[in-house]
Amino acid sequence: MSAPKILIQFDTDKSCSTFDAVVAVDSGVQHLLQYSNVNSENVVGLVHGAMFTRGPDQLKNTAIFVGGSNVADGEKLVAKIRETFFGPVRVSVMLDSNGANTTAAAAVLSAAKHVDLATCRAVVLGGTGPVGQRVARLILRQGGYVNLVSRNLERATATCWAINSQVEGGSERLQAIVSDSPSRLAACMQDANVVFACGAAGVTLLDEETLAASEQLLVAIDLNAVPPAGIAGIGVMDKAVQRGSRLDYGAIGVGGLKMKIHRAAIAAMFEKNDRVFDAEEILAVGLELLK
């Protein structure tokens, strides 16, 4: 008989996300254990409890979800958790702080319905943030080309270095772009067939004129849910809305797929006891869903 599915929610914030909790329940989790204020200092004993309570055949029915508003904190926490495991005594782990991984996967998959990721030419606006970084990384890993745009050259360059260290052969297909002049951004948009806006709320990263002049563009995805739009003219509810030769997606338009990926990734954790779900694995879950 199968042991009940237990998900241990580690949240780096003061309160556990109710969002992540409800999605966990809707993914088939039978017992959700919520822990807030978790960090790499206090997590070790909590991980031991997950490791040493079930036999090898049942260990896959325990899993760990890492969430919270700060993605860097979540990454540190996952690193510590993985370091705590030893040998086969481990449980599956998923990182989705601030929804960054599921959002990035859903955005990339939305684009993949219309362009070939293996050859696409993407512009990632707000590319130094957690979602932007992941979108860039995912496209590079699929073989595509990325111009990573930021207002700050130093941050853009550092982000590209970090991504290149993670993706073999990435450096030849990834370029840092500073968005300080409209003409520079327009030049960079000239060749793109897909653009993602992954910036902070409240900033329009691409104006109507530049967008209209980007003639190769097939897909524009704006992940900003709060007005003003990150890409001028895209509505938050847009879901493959045709505008000229372009298909537009807004944050909520991508949201349905994001939720499906989130649920499927949690369910997939319980298939084996040794899986790690970061951006790439979550994208793979999404690719399975779209088959």
Added chain:
Amino acid sequence: MSAPKILIQFDTDKSCSTFDAVVAVDSGVQHLLQYSNVNSENVVGLVHGAMFTRGPDQLKNTAIFVGGSNVADGEKLVAKIRETFFGPVRVSVMLDSNGANTTAAAAVLSAAKHVDLATCRAVVLGGTGPVGQRVARLILRQGGYVNLVSRNLERATATCWAINSQVEGGSERLQAIVSDSPSRLAACMQDANVVFACGAAGVTLLDEETLAASEQLLVAIDLNAVPPAGIAGIGVMDKAVQRGSRLDYGAIGVGGLKMKIHRAAIAAMFEKNDRVFDAEEILAVGLELLK
């Protein structure tokens, strides 16, 4: 297929009430998510997680319970929660801080078994506290008359103003009474056919002599569970105990009905996604139970 019933327990205290938690489980809740130290500053994100995780057809399977020892804090929290919802994107909410709503409803319903609420003449002792205020409001809303008694004139008057602002036509049927002289209280008891003691523990609000002289009295309900009794001579276990022409109820005598109302109100939250259960709605749930 129906999504599992999730109740999110927001408690304004440092620890979530175990009482509210057990009742939730006994009301058919499948997953209880407990959050302590919740206030109007930190609740918004938690409410968003309840709003944005399930589609319109499943949203009714998520609900929010607000509890804790301080009723005013609970009221503020419910106000903030309702303000956070928008349009149809909302979940049902129930307020029962300190058990005030279910207790008031159970007390009023116990009286309703023997007197007609629409014409009754009630005295509410300890009328400025959270339970007393609710008992007064509920009777006024049903059409009855209320003398609201307090040791403090200013507080009594302020409470009556507040209640009048909530109940149309209430001002003609609600009067503030100060209990500083025995004769004044006796005069007020003269016409009453039902009396409720809703004061703090440790204070007898009605002595035996005054009680005996209240000749019209059909029902006396003492919600004080700790000796001395709030109404002299009433036992905590009394449940429609006949004494002369009067039927007496003690706190535990009312408690069974209170529990039934509490459970039924939680279950009722999951019928629709937009219900709010404050005193009136909880009384309505109780009236259904007694049908």
Added chain:
Amino acid sequence: MSAPKILIQFDTDKSCSTFDAVVAVDSGVQHLLQYSNVNSENVVGLVHGAMFTRGPDQLKNTAIFVGGSNVADGEKLVAKIRETFFGPVRVSVMLDSNGANTTAAAAVLSAAKHVDLATCRAVVLGGTGPVGQRVARLILRQGGYVNLVSRNLERATATCWAINSQVEGGSERLQAIVSDSPSRLAACMQDANVVFACGAAGVTLLDEETLAASEQLLVAIDLNAVPPAGIAGIGVMDKAVQRGSRLDYGAIGVGGLKMKIHRAAIAAMFEKNDRVFDAEEILAVGLELLK
């Protein structure tokens, strides 16, 4: 119909043990309510919520588990919880802070497979710690003899006094031994047929030479899971490993039985509403398992 089984986990630490939580789920608990930072100051209201929410026939479906890293804190908490109950209005309670009770029971039961507890002659190394004290007490209660060994005479004597006050006739069969000279320890081991190492991690309490010279020894149980071994030469995975005329157990070798006892004790809490599971009752659960 039976009410769902609710286990209320009170943990004296800042975070609830995930270990205890997973074991609870695997024991058939349907709803686990987790409370951290619980102490004898803040527990009363939480216990009331467990007492006053279900009728006499369903009260056995609510139970309380006390855990945390500090056994003394757990003992204080259990005392306060039991003091809060009154008459038949109570729920079952289990104490297993730091796993001390289930570990002690599993160690004693492992020995009981090979020696008769009623006549055995045991040496308990690290006998003043929470597990050591319990092992000594359990053996005394079964009729056996115990030499309780510590590096500190004062602590050893105080511990023996405390145990004697709990076990009738114990004083004649319990002796405090100081381990400050090898010859003294060797003399004490001379007559022993079972030895338990219950000390802190990182200290070898019995060297190879003394062990080899302990000719009557039938069973050696080392509860230390971290190298170096508490008893030289015993492996952490040992489970009745024969070495000469001796059978050896290491911490993990005892662990499987410990887990079974832990689960069975939690399940047993839900049989009645008035049970208390401290070391003796948990040992009794284990004895049932081995029948």
